[in-house]
Amino acid sequence: MTDLKDPHEELTKxxxxxxTQPFDLFSEWLEDAKASEPNDPNAFALATVDQTGMPNVRMLLLKGFDERGFVFYTNFESTKGKELLQAGKAAMCFHWKSLRRQVRIRGPVSEVPADEADAYYQSRPRGSRIGAWASKQSRPLESRFALEKEVAKFTAKFGIGDIPRPDHWSGMRLEPVSIEFWHDRPFRLHDRVLLTREAPGQKWKRERLYP
Structure with missing residues (x-):
């Protein structure tokens, strides 16, 4: 008889x-990832679509989450920002290779309140705050020197005083209507469970999926 014992079973609590409550499980898995991932356990792939329906995907860092949703920050004048504002929806994928786990999330997105964005912006290193002003994200850049000139310009402008948050830079909150948890198992016979709800704030429905 074939042995289907999972050699990584000890990683699953x-x-x-x-x-039945996906935020609690996500919190547990993220804490596990903080102890085992070599870099950026809060990294995820964010998928958006442009006006033609063509998808885009890139890596970001999660900056907070609770039952209201998952928060990340961006320049609204970037390709990513424009697509988020235009479509009003997105998808995330967390993959923790050291744990052989994955979480996929989909739902509508909306801008976080200004006071929340201000608080996070002020928590960033000073150089990162300067960078939010200096970078015309996603637009053509003639040279590295041109970027460094912009950094120098805003460094001089703000001196040693406060650096306000740019109007074009803020946070987005994805309010999930779909969260799938995946755990690697031998012979590609993975465990998958999907939680869905009709809209944010409603009750979750759970179902297991074939690998």
Missing amino acids: GDFTEV
């Missing part, structure tokens, strides 16, 4: 496929 209990039977996660019985989960």
